[in-house]
Amino acid sequence: MNEAPAPLARSSIHRALSRPNLLLGADRELLMLTGLATVILVFVVLTWFSVLLGSALWVVVVAALRMMAKSDPLMRRVYLRHIRYRALYRPTPMPWRNS
Template sequence: MTDPEGQLETARIHRALSRPTLLFGADRELVLLTGLAAIILIFVVLTPVSAMLGLGIWIVLVGLLRMMAKADPLMRRVYLRHIRYAPVYRPTSTPWRRY
């Protein structure tokens, strides 16, 4: 569409609508999953050493997840789609074709 002056109309697309959902700069689901695992470690063992170990492991994992998200924020979804693919697809026009 054009306006009366002959120029194209523009529509603003807000960044919040097109950016992936991140938590602490990493994939939200993975951060929450690692946090849950760390909390389970802390509260099952209930010692100061397990608390420090659980917190330390969680901080290291969030750092690694942030590096992963910096490379590609959608890397988890891409990898999950990748492992669903078959190793080889036969060069046929349809799955029901007789060989």
Template sequence: MAEFGSNLIRSRIHRALSRPNLLMGADRELVLLSALAAVILIFVVLTWYAAMAGMMFWLVAVAVLRMMAKADPLMRRVYLRHVSYKSVYRATSSPWRRY
């Protein structure tokens, strides 16, 4: 019986394959999207006020995204899946509830 357990094959999984893809502590795509929005704001308006507003927007957005990622790193994917399944799984109290 003890010999059977020793013949198990083990394979190592690299840590980078199972971790969420984060940039600056937040979801990578959302950080890059907020940076793109800030850069567009800065270079379209081309004033010092727009540059300051763009930088402030990006800093606040990254702070909020980091708080979101700290609560759940996969929150964006979970929310998108929730929205896509909303029509399939209705929020009802039981399967026999009348509509």
């Protein structure tokens, strides 16, 4: 009467579906926004100083974004969710109740 339990079904989860979307080791959107800002700086001003400043700005910001992504790849999304929270939530049973 005692039957052996059936083996558990296995399904593989591909790493590409669960990994964060990074580019050069940093958050993709922030990296592309930084690249766009530095390219605009270089090509609008068109001086050697702007080329040096844009290159230095690119290197420093990419290094900072890589450090941020290394500590938490989803830090940008967590911060954006954090600033949407209110400082105080009133202890009412329903949010639309006026009391």
